[in-house]
Amino acid sequence: MTQTTATRVTVRCQFCHTWNRVDPARAAQRPKCGKCARPMLLDRPWPLTEDTFERTIRETEIPVLVDFYADWCGPCKMMAPFVDEVAREYEGRALVAKLNTDLAQNTSTALGIRGIPTTIVFKGGKEVARQTGAVPKAKLVELLKTAL
Ligand SMILES: [Zn+2]
Secondary structure: OOOOOOOOEEEEOOOOOOEEEEOHHHHHHOOEOOOOOOEOOOOOOEEEOOOOHHHHHHHOOOOEEEEEEOOOOHHHHHHHHHHHHHHHHOEOOEEEEEEEHHHOHHHHHHOOOOOOOEEEEEEOOEEEEEEEOOOOHHHHHHHHHOOO
16 A cells, blocks of 8 residues: 555544544554544444534545445345445545435435435545446446545
8 A cells, every 4th residue: 555645534433432533554453442442443334424424524535435325225235245345445545434314314415315325435525426326346446446
């Protein structure tokens, strides 16, 4: 991995809800929450919420791929293993996250999400790629690569 400048991933600890700034270059070394010391697992989709979505997107300096899904959505379930794989393979280079649209209707409406699953890639807080509908892993990688 070649990181020429210091970059940060900004995520809220899922256990104690403290915001952490993590160096993605150290993602594989299992960074821990600065407050509760529980692990910050960046090799799997990071669950976002209505409360955490905006700040995570805005303050994370590597590309963020977000899977907008719902628990009842069959195609979302079909695509989920691909999202998991992308998270594992791009750990440290991209933040892969997921947002349950049923629990985040304001965010979903603000982004104009019309169908799920929808995948959006953000960089520097801005949307750079979007795909609606379940897609194979190769397509997720292609979307992500527009921001890498
Ligand atoms: Zn914590």
